[in-house]
Amino acid sequence: MSHISDNDKNLLEAIKKRIAKASGLSEVSDWVQKDYEFVVFFIEDQTGHRLSLSTVKRIWKNEFERLPHTTTLDILANLAYNKDWHSIKKEHLSPEIQTIPKREMEKKPRKVKSPKLYFLILLAVLLLSVLGTYLLSTISTRSPSKVSEEVSFSYEKTVEGKIPNTVVFRYDIEGVDANRFFLQQSWDSSRKVEIFKGTNERTDIYYIPGYFMAKLFADEEIIKELPIHVTYEDWFMAARQPMEKIYTFSPNLWSKEDYLGIDKRKLAQKGIDLNKKLQLAFYYVIDFGLDGDDFEQTTHFKMEPLEAIDCPIFNLHVQGVDGYYWIMFGNKGCESELEMRLGDVIHNGKNEDLSMFGTSVYEWQKVDVLTKDKEVTLKLNGTPIFSSAYHQSIGPIMEISYFFNGIGMIDNVQLKNINGETIFADDFTKR
Template sequence: MITQQEDRELIRCRRLIEEKVGWGRSDSWATQDFERLSERIAEQTGVSLSVTTLKRVWGRVKYESAPTATTLTTLVQFVGYENWPHFKRLSQPEPTAKESASDIADPLTSEPVRSEHRSTLKRWWLGAGLLVGLAGVSVFFLNYVKRAPLSPEDFSFSSQYVTNSIPNSVVFHYDATASPTDSVFIQQSWDPRRRQAVPKNGHEHTSIYYHPGYFRAKLVVGDQIIREHDLLIPSDGWHVAIMQEPVPVYVMPNEVIRNGVLSLPVATIQQHNIPMQPQPPTVRYRYVREFKNLRDDNFTLKTRLKSDVKQGSSVCQNVTITILCKNEIFSIPLSAKGCIGNLQLYLAGHSAEAKTMDLSAFGTDLSKWTDLRCDVRNGHAQLFVDGKKAYETRIPTATQDIIGISYDFEGTGSVDFVRFLQPDGTVAFEDKFDSSTKNTSHFLPAKIKTE
């Protein structure tokens, strides 16, 4: 169990983190906020704390045991402390009460010290204090030298993907010879699990990306992110995958685009030796590319979809429609009416979850075709399900380019059409799945930014 003193220190730690991220009162945080916090902590410290662990620390999940030493140290490192003991030591208040000579006690016996021994005791404590002080200064100096920030100007980092299809290999070119340590890494994205060690004196490293999307690749030395750049991996049309780690099961688009519908049949999934029960697979349809003048503060998305499985553990028919932007997303959930209690909505920095807000309008009979519309005008977003307003809010983040759309179906599902419109009604992208020409927007080759 955690002590009262440690609880006070943990409260202070949480307050410092809340002040650093600036997301308002933590009691109003949704799951997506804890996901974002997990990402930021991983980016800064190199340690990944799960959403469940963070919720336990913030008292959102009941848990009787105290957080582990690793968890506590990671949290305080995020706000600038060396480790948990360092944080606790600096949290201790300075003594204010004056000690009289009669109160001085022998540190070993706790018995009062006679006056003839007080001078000797004071000299002993003075010498011990001097040694401790010198040791502390040495540790601080060595730690400062070790943690002195490195200059990005002494390093280089760039990349180039080798094809327009998925999977896609990306060749990273780097120069980390200025590193004072052999701990040099290339990280594919924000996720520290996608971090790979590379030779300090090397200059090339190749990584495989199994999904299209927009990533922020990083060159890491020790625990410092030295350089990073944006990386767009296009899908070359529709990317269809049955999700699993580390390599998904890919399905060719010509197997799923037929008769004006994008749909992966259950029979095709089973032909890949993937069972539908007891744990249904997640089927993903994703389209990623550069669009012309399509921004997330002014656009309209219209789409029609349905779930094709409603049995066993797929009874909730969960579907997530994700609008992909550069360094941001819109994540819109749908489910059967009786399952809306687990829904989580995220709109480019704004989050809501059904446990604390009414998201019942996102519950519908997904066995039938369902129309979804997302209207954003000057940063004000409105969501409509089958023509009825389901939600509205303001988008709190800076404007980003839209680079794609993704559908995640529990089990599998179908998409009838997808259409992105600019504010004046001009079609920026459209696919009715009825011909080999799938869109009306102009293709812009993906650019690889370098630093």
């Protein structure tokens, strides 16, 4: 990493603006959490490389005193202009070149049409980088981008099928050249902690179940990822307010109705302020023994109005070993706020018409997800509303979960395999 000059700052700003424009987002001053999350998805969709949410936030908010890692700069530069950072910098500084050559980019997220081509290009860039470093160095220094296969990273849970669950992480970062190291237990950047050379263990607690991807960072670069399956043999209910603070609810606090939900009084009893934004979530986390590329899922959902929530939104999440579905439905008129990810394909209501996902969320709605060989059809109340396909398998299903940005409830949840056989079902009548 190096201190940032005015030229570097201006060049990085040009790259950021071009990526933001290509993704269909507004000025960064108007961005909220989900916009930063979408940029993470957009970068991964276009390049095959995933930057952490904290890295994207830091770069777009200009919250850095030094340049990001060269690997990160190359990812952004290649996305914006189809050239690596140093090539663009050289052109940018050359007197003969008045502007940076532009790369034609689609105005909305697209499918990755040739994963093999992306892989070969990225592999070539990586090999050239390794060779250049070797020729220019008299001492072999192993940077983060070259040691991911050599870094050891493992874990052990202290209990099975229970929450909270302490996990013991073990790692070896002694051979990595970086200024600082971090461990992050999941997607939640607020759970990112610093680790140091000379240590090889760190413990952390999971307060909710799920299929998580723990990450080891060297500076801003992810050098190793590790799947963590924190299972729970029943439904699990939790809320966040703010997102960094988790509240959990035992079954005795759940609504005594033939659906899964919780009433306002019980939320307030746990300290939830109904005059502020919140997230309510229901999880069922086991190995379902079900192929995520060939299955059927049915869910009924409904929400309750809250004064603090202008656009009530319901999120359906199916997590596989290698990918996931994230499907959003909102109240009519709120469609611009919706996003969706099906495997490696992303759709965003800011630059794509997702009006078919707007519905009367204060009334019971039925959602069907029908997937056959990575071809997805979505139905709302029995009517097909959307079809799409993806390329990269999401693998076996390890978690289903539902999220509301307010008070919500679900009923009649079913999972079936491709032969129509019921693998999981719950109508919540026996509670």
